[in-house]
Amino acid sequence: MTTPPILLPTPSPSSSSSHPTSTTSSKPFHVLIIGGSITGLTLAHCLTAAGISYTILEKHRNLLAPLGGVIGVAPTGARILDQLGLFENLNAIAQGIRILCTGFPDGSGISQAWVREFEGRYGYGFSIVTSQQLLEVLYTGLGERAKETVHGGAEVTKICHEGDVVKVHTRAGNVYTGDLVVGADGLHSIARSEILKIVGRNAIAETSNLTADYRVHVGLSTSVPGLSTSEQIIRSYDGFALFVFCGKDGEVGWFATEKLDQRYTYPERPGYTEEDAMAYCESMSDVNVWGDIKFGAVWKARTSFSHALVDEHVFSTWNYGRVVYVGDSVVKISPNSGLGASVGMECAAALTNKLHSLLSSKSPISKPSTAAIETLLDEYTNSQHRRARMIGFASYGAIRLHSRDGWLNALIGGFVLRSERLAVFWTTVIMRGGIKLDFLPVPRRGSEKQRWNMRSVILLVSVVVVLLAVVF
Numbered sequence: 125m126t127t128p129p130i131l132l133p134t135p136s137p138s139s140s141s142s143h144p145t146s147t148t149s150s151k152p153f154h155v156l157i158i159g160g161s162i163t164g165l166t167l168a169h170c171l172t173a174a175g176i177s178y179t180i181l182e183k184h185r186n187l188l189a190p191l192g193g194v195i196g197v198a199p200t201g202a203r204i205l206d207q208l209g210l211f212e213n214l215n216a217i218a219q220g221i222r223i224l225c226t227g228f229p230d231g232s233g234i235s236q237a238w239v240r241e242f243e244g245r246y247g248y249g250f251s252i253v254t255s256q257q258l259l260e261v262l263y264t265g266l267g268e269r270a271k272e273t274v275h276g277g278a279e280v281t282k283i284c285h286e287g288d289v290v291k292v293h294t295r296a297g298n299v300y301t302g303d304l305v306v307g308a309d310g311l312h313s314i315a316r317s318e319i320l321k322i323v324g325r326n327a328i329a330e331t332s333n334l335t336a337d338y339r340v341h342v343g344l345s346t347s348v349p350g351l352s353t354s355e356q357i358i359r360s361y362d363g364f365a366l367f368v369f370c371g372k373d374g375e376v377g378w379f380a381t382e383k384l385d386q387r388y389t390y391p392e393r394p395g396y397t398e399e400d401a402m403a404y405c406e407s408m409s410d411v412n413v414w415g416d417i418k419f420g421a422v423w424k425a426r427t428s429f430s431h432a433l434v435d436e437h438v439f440s441t442w443n444y445g446r447v448v449y450v451g452d453s454v455v456k457i458s459p460n461s462g463l464g465a466s467v468g469m470e471c472a473a474a475l476t477n478k479l480h481s482l483l484s485s486k487s488p489i490s491k492p493s494t495a496a497i498e499t500l501l502d503e504y505t506n507s508q509h510r511r512a513r514m515i516g517f518a519s520y521g522a523i524r525l526h527s528r529d530g531w532l533n534a535l536i537g538g539f540v541l542r543s544e545r546l547a548v549f550w551t552t553v554i555m556r557g558g559i560k561l562d563f564l565p566v567p568r569r570g571s572e573k574q575r576w577n578m579r580s581v582i583l584l585v586s587v588v589v590v591l592l593a594v595v596f
């Protein structure tokens with residue numbers, strides 16, 4: 125399926141001066157978001173719901189330009205989208221995963237159906253969409269106002285604090301002024317590098333923790349005989365792993381993670397070309413995906429292909445002054461956990477919760493001081509950093525278990541990847557700690573009461589009985 129381009133309006137020189145220029149301005153608190161991808165657009169929805177004004181500055185003109193593969197929207201991300209009124213639109217095009225198939229090099233494999241039970245308990249499961257479809261849902265959901273608030277061809281090159289405002293400069297020569305700048309600008313974040321420069325050496329040294337041990341080959345293919353919708357296949361091999369998903373209309377999304385011969389430290393990159401990546405995928409033609417299906421069939425049916433390094437690190441510095449980061453700009457995790465996009469959505473929701481509680485206690489024209497903003501951003505960082513590290517740790521483990529990285533991972537993976545209980549436990553931990561928008565109701569589908577199933581009640585009663593026995 126080819127999605128037609130969505131061309132973002134480019135800013136006119138005058139539009140850059142239309143934002144507040146001082147704290148005494150009669151204009152309301154204004155947020156400048158750098159990056160209009162999954163995290164930036166989700167933040168735009170959250171801010172709209174909170175009644176906070178914003179402008180998105182996106183370097184690409186075509187919103188759908190960065191061709192990706194499929195994205196798994198995890199239950200926590202789905203709940204936020206539901207609060208924002210976007211879940212039905214997503215559901216109309218997304219394919220829910222019902223069966224998880226995991227295969228091993230010796231030909232053995234298991235099929236698990238726990239996702240269905242999980243969805244029944246929490247209201248949301250895992251939905252598969254192409255990244256283009258998700259971006260389209262997020263962008264069109266903003267409605268007509270997106271033409272005013274989302275600027276394409278606006279590559280940010282510089283960020284400066286000036287008194288009680290922040291100024292953002294673009295390559296086209298426009299200067300935007302806002303009360304807060306949010307870096308939703310991904311791996312090569314200009315917001316992160318500008319701030320790391322200011323905060324000094326230790327923070328700069330932190331970039332050296334951004335490393336890549338793997339690369340990923342990503343593609344979409346037309347339907348492949350034998351693959352059924354609602355199944356997710358993970359095929360684990362020594363040194364690599366294949367992920368194959370079949371979408372609602374039969375379109376197949378896939379990616380392969382491959383262990384590299386050495387570790388690369390950001391911004392060092394190996395000299396792989398497109399041809400090298402294609403040769404690698406072709407060399408896997410005879411590799412089994414599931415049953416009789418070979419990777420060659422998926423590869424031959426491809427309609428798009430790209431490749432990238434898998435950079436991994438959860439940064440420690442998330443904010444400075446009136447600048448803060450969300451999503452991939454600070455949380456770079458492997459695709460194997462399927463949580464990257466949902467982490468970005470949670471960051472957007474958590475930041476908006478803080479802004480909403482600070483701004484709703486003020487009159488529309490009185491702006492919080494820089495000190496109040498810094499406290500708010502510190503609180504946001506403290507609330508999100510620990511969770512991001514936990515998810516980062518699990519994603520780090522997942523790619524190594526899936527790719528049987530050394531004998532220990534192969535041994536542990538043999539047990540862990542077969543365990544339905546562990547999968548349910550882990551997903552429950554992620555769901556329970558998940559962020560939602562505090563100022564919006566949770567739709568009935570995801571409401572608290574659905575969580576109380578018989579097992580939870582028995583567990584709770586047992587804990588109370590044990591506690592009583594210990595005390596008395």
Ligand SMILES: Cc1cc2nc3c(=O)[nH]c(=O)nc-3n(C[C@H](O)[C@H](O)[C@H](O)COP(=O)(O)OP(=O)(O)OC[C@H]3O[C@@H](n4cnc5c(N)ncnc54)[C@H](O)[C@@H]3O)c2cc1C
Pocket residue numbers: 158159160161162163164181182183184193194195196197198255278279280281308309310311312313314340341342379432450451452453459461462463464465466467468
């Ligand atoms: C193969 C693969 C599979 C994945 N599978 C999943 C999955 O199943 N589930 C999941 O949750 N996640 C998955 N992810 C991760 C997910 O895609 C990312 O976590 C998510 O897209 C991050 O979004 P983001 O908006 O934070 O950053 P990005 O998508 O990197 O977007 C950053 C945006 O900022 C813009 N930008 C950058 N610099 C500037 C600048 N200077 N000025 C203006 N704009 C700028 C860019 O153009 C871009 O639009 C996967 C990733 C890969 C590679």
